[in-house]
Structures are given as structure tokens and as C-alpha cells.
Amino acid sequence: MPEWLRIRRGEIPSGEDAAQWTKCPKCGEMLYRPELAASLYVCKNCGLYFRMHAFDRVNMLIDSDFVEIGGDLVTPDPLGWVDKTSYPQKLDRDREKSSLSEGIVCGFGAIGGFPVALGVMDFNFRGGTMGTVVGERIALLFEQARARKVPCIICTASGGARMEEGMLALMQMAKTTLAARRFMNDGHFYLSVLTDPTTGGVSASFAFQADVIVAEAKANIGFAGKRVIEQTIRQKLPDNFQTAEFLLEKGAIDMVVKRPDLRATLIRLLDYAVGDPAPRPGRNGKAAAVKRESHEEAPA
Amino acid sequence: MNVIVEREKGLLQLEQRIADLRKHSADQPVDLSNEITALEEKYAEIQREIFGSMSPWQRVNMARHPKRPIGSDYIAALDQFDELHGDRHFRDDVAVIAGFAKLKGRRVLVVAQEKGRDFKDKVRRNFGSASPEGYRKVTRLVKLAGHLGLPVVTFVDTSGADPGIGSEERAQSEAIATALATFADVPVPVVATVIGEGGSGGALALALADHVIMLQHSVYSVASPEGAAAILWGDASKADEAAARLRLTSDDLREFGIIDEVIAEPIGGAHRDAQGTIASVMTAVDTAIETLKRSTVHALLDRRYAKFRRIGTL
Numbered sequence: 001m002p003e004w005l006r007i008r009r010g011e012i013p014s015g016e017d018a019a020q021w022t023k024c025p026k027c028g029e030m031l032y033r034p035e036l037a038a039s040l041y042v043c044k045n046c047g048l049y050f051r052m053h054a055f056d057r058v059n060m061l062i063d064s065d066f067v068e069i070g071g072d073l074v075t076p077d078p079l080g081w082v083d084k085t086s087y088p089q090k091l092d093r094d095r096e097k098s099s100l101s102e103g104i105v106c107g108f109g110a111i112g113g114f115p116v117a118l119g120v121m122d123f124n125f126r127g128g129t130m131g132t133v134v135g136e137r138i139a140l141l142f143e144q145a146r147a148r149k150v151p152c153i154i155c156t157a158s159g160g161a162r163m164e165e166g167m168l169a170l171m172q173m174a175k176t177t178l179a180a181r182r183f184m185n186d187g188h189f190y191l192s193v194l195t196d197p198t199t200g201g202v203s204a205s206f207a208f209q210a211d212v213i214v215a216e217a218k219a220n221i222g223f224a225g226k227r228v229i230e231q232t233i234r235q236k237l238p239d240n241f242q243t244a245e246f247l248l249e250k251g252a253i254d255m256v257v258k259r260p261d262l263r264a265t266l267i268r269l270l271d272y273a274v275g276d277p278a279p280r281p282g283r284n285g286k287a288a289a290v291k292r293e294s295h296e297e298a299p300a
Numbered sequence: 301m302n303v304i305v306e307r308e309k310g311l312l313q314l315e316q317r318i319a320d321l322r323k324h325s326a327d328q329p330v331d332l333s334n335e336i337t338a339l340e341e342k343y344a345e346i347q348r349e350i351f352g353s354m355s356p357w358q359r360v361n362m363a364r365h366p367k368r369p370i371g372s373d374y375i376a377a378l379d380q381f382d383e384l385h386g387d388r389h390f391r392d393d394v395a396v397i398a399g400f401a402k403l404k405g406r407r408v409l410v411v412a413q414e415k416g417r418d419f420k421d422k423v424r425r426n427f428g429s430a431s432p433e434g435y436r437k438v439t440r441l442v443k444l445a446g447h448l449g450l451p452v453v454t455f456v457d458t459s460g461a462d463p464g465i466g467s468e469e470r471a472q473s474e475a476i477a478t479a480l481a482t483f484a485d486v487p488v489p490v491v492a493t494v495i496g497e498g499g500s501g502g503a504l505a506l507a508l509a510d511h512v513i514m515l516q517h518s519v520y521s522v523a524s525p526e527g528a529a530a531i532l533w534g535d536a537s538k539a540d541e542a543a544a545r546l547r548l549t550s551d552d553l554r555e556f557g558i559i560d561e562v563i564a565e566p567i568g569g570a571h572r573d574a575q576g577t578i579a580s581v582m583t584a585v586d587t588a589i590e591t592l593k594r595s596t597v598h599a600l601l602d603r604r605y606a607k608f609r610r611i612g613t614l
Contacts, residue, residue, distance in 0.1 A: 132612030
């Protein structure tokens, strides 16, 4: 396992000199990082939801071991893509920036004792765009969830299909659709959690194919980007356009959930869908392990 | 401005001159055959020069050529067609034409994206960009095809799904996602042909198919060249550069294993022999259905799964 990933997962303590303060991009409030983590990355001053790191969200939701799958898949450069920089350079930069190997983390663990397959996308990696590795990890997640007969939850955050992988990226919409359908046709429960932002080829494929679709409060969700629409119609869109609340009003999603309530909501939904309210042991029967610091300080 | 239309102008003039000379030589006792032969040679040379090796951007322009055969031309060439309308909820989106048909005597369900021919028709059809209702009509009728055991034949030609306010309000994402899910499940052969522009998710929504065909000069892309250029360089006018990078030609996509078959176009593009091109497409579609029909439903769905499952597998 690479060192950065072990740091990410809290196996190696990160440097003491790490900046402990950050500024809220909306209200400018200075926020103490450990406190921000404890508040699940919600600004205590203005209530802004920070976009969460994939592993922070995994830790927020999972209360057991989390066994990652597909983590060793390496992103190819099938088109030999170059624009201002090369695609491999962009990937290196994003790996550095996000401490992730790709735009989604997939794996198995338990939420409220329910064993689940969980995928969490991360906007910090190429805008959460879906390329071949993201598509492959999602397909693997559905396939393995089907084999294990456990529900599948995917938290989306994506600008759509990844342009740098061209049509191979677009085809991941078909691949994830087929995997989701095969999983669901076997009678398993698929729950989609739309987080900020969820647009394009991801919203138009597996994100909107779930049995139940919940959205995190205030998240931007839509098909076309807001700028594209504004350019097409040549007028400014209202502020609430494409928000989770807007979609709820239009009937496109099942519920809007505040981030601090998300885990409890998922547990209730799993309870309805899977039916067994009794807490189950973790997949390995082991106690919870490998927590990140940020989560240790977070309220349960 | 369409770069193919521009380059075609000289050729068309030359064509006219040759025709005039022929007429003239038939009326007059003068022998013009040498002049005609010379002009014809020149014509062929220019034709080779223009169409011999087209750049990706020229292919995009060919795919958007105003005279290129569009969905309704293919529908008109069917033995029989009865249109079925509407999504049963909101309206009939005429950016998609769908209905029962007979193709070489075979009962099928046809779905075609329709850009429209004259300006009024184009506006009415939203230039082939379907709204959620269009995709919901597709979903409804593909399910019907599954119910009746009819093979599904789709013709893809769109710059993309409609990005308007109404489409967002009525959940464009959900409409496309559900269309994709329906094609994933439908227990009958599905054959898709990209006849012009295959614009991103709005095109894929009709192309999750057992057999995907592309006309030689059609294009199929993750993003429009203009959109990609705007994102990459903040300059939509660099669309030609973006087109080259996106690998959107039929050759590229055949190489990537994303499409199954390429149908050659006459020199100068499909519109130079629309009926011939359409006939070759219909033959290819029919052959594909014939092959696919030999599979059991189970094998068909397994094959469909495997076909897309391997794309991008490392």
C-alpha cells in the first residue's frame, strides 16, 4: 500500500505542521479543521456543506471494517490525451491533491450492522468524472454485492463522463447500467445518495436507476451544467434551480436529507428494504477497525 | 458554416459543367468527348483530394451535412411503418419518431432520432435534441417491443439531449437513465445504427444495443467538439482541434471495440447516394437481427452484458 494511502487511512500520523485552519469559501469564517471534521464538514457559521473526501464519507457511514475493492486498478490513457497538459499529468496532480487513486472508492462494510456494498465518489479527483476505472469499480461493486447478496449504496459526486477517455468513458454509462440492472433484477436493494454535484453521464445512468434516491441537502443535481443551460437560453437561472430541494419539489427524488442525519436515514431505509432489524456482526465478525482521525472525532 | 458544404461547391459546379457539355455534345455535331474526359478526370482528382482522407472535423461536418439522410428518410424506406406517439404523461416529443414497422418483411419496432429537414421542421423537432418525454416514449415502446417479442431497431442522430429548463424540471437525467435501464433489460435483439451525430448520453440512450453499426462518416462522441473546446481552451472555435482529440470517427471506435460494424458511404458522403446508403444500412440491420435471433433470450442478455462489460476493462 502506498504511503499516502496509509496516511489517508490514519495508519501513519500525518505531519504536525499540517495546517489546522481552513476558510469557509462561502462566508469566509476561519474553521479549525478537527472541529470541521467533527461537524461532518458543515460550516458552523453559514451551514455550507463542504464537499467531503471519499474516505471521510466512508468513515461517516461505515461502522465496521471497510474492505476496499478495485483499489489497484490503474487508470489508462487510451487516447493519449493532451490538451494544456497530458492526461497522465492531470491524473498525477489529482492523486496528489486528493490522496485518492481514482474518482470513486468502492468496498464492503456495515452500516448500522447491515452489511452493504458502498461506493463513494469524490469530486476532488477529475471532478468526480467517470472514466474506465470508475466504471469498472462500480461494475465490480454491483457484481460482488450480487454474489454476496447485500444491498448496494452509491454516493455520487460527478461532473459526468470523463472527456480525456473519450467514448470509452461514455460507454461506462452502459456498463454501470447493465451491472446495476443485473444486481436489481436479482431482487437486491440499490440506494443512491446524490451529493454535490451530480450531473451529466453519472446522473443520467446509475445515479438515477436506484430503487430509492436520496439527495444531500443543497446539492446541485441535474443533467446539463448550469452554465450550459444559461448559455443556451441566454438568461440567468434562479438560485434554487437544480438543487436537491428543487428536485424533491419536482418529484425526481425520494427525499432530501441533511448530512448529520444521513447515516441514521440510511440505516432506517436499509431496515425497511432488507427487513432484519437485529444488529448483525461485521462481515468478518470482527470489531470495527481502521478509523480515520477525522471520524474518531465525529459524532456517531 | 459547414466545411463539407463549402468544399463541395466547386465539385458541384464542375458536375454541372460536365452535364451541360454532355447535353451540348448530344445536340451539336461537334465532338466534345476530349473536353468531357478531361473534366471528368479533374473531377475525380478533386473528389479524391477532398474525400480521400477526411479529418475528424470534416467527418463531423459530413455527419451534420444539411443533405445527409436523416431518421425520417430511413423510416420512409421501410416496407411499412405506423407511428406510435407520446410518453403517456406529458406530450409527444417529435425529436423522436417511433413505431411498428416492417423491415424486409420482418416485424420490428423502430426508434429514430429526427433532426428535421427544413427550418420549420427542425424547430418543431428541436433539431433532434430529445426532451425527457422523448426518452420516456422510447422507454415505453422498447418495453412494448419486449412484450411482443419484436426486435428493436434504432437510428441515432442527435447533437445531444435537450439541455433546457423544462427538461431539467422534468428530470432529463432520470429519463435517460431509465431508457438505458430498459435497453439493458429488454429480452429481444436490439440493433442501433449511428447515421449522423452520436452526441454523448443523449445518443447512447438509444445505442445500448446488441449490435452497434456506424455509417462511415457518422461520429459518436463523449462531448460535442464545440463543448469540449469550450471546456478545454475556453474557446468553442477550436472545435476542429477538439474533434481530432476526441477520437470520434467510425475507424477510431471500431478500433476501440465500441462499435461492431462500419458501413461504407459513397464517395462524397451518404447524401450523394441516399437510397443506396439507406439500403445498405437496412441490409446490415436485417442481417444482424437474423444472427441475434438465433440466440436464446438468456444467451442474448448474457452477450449484451459481456459486450459492454469488457469496454475499458484493464
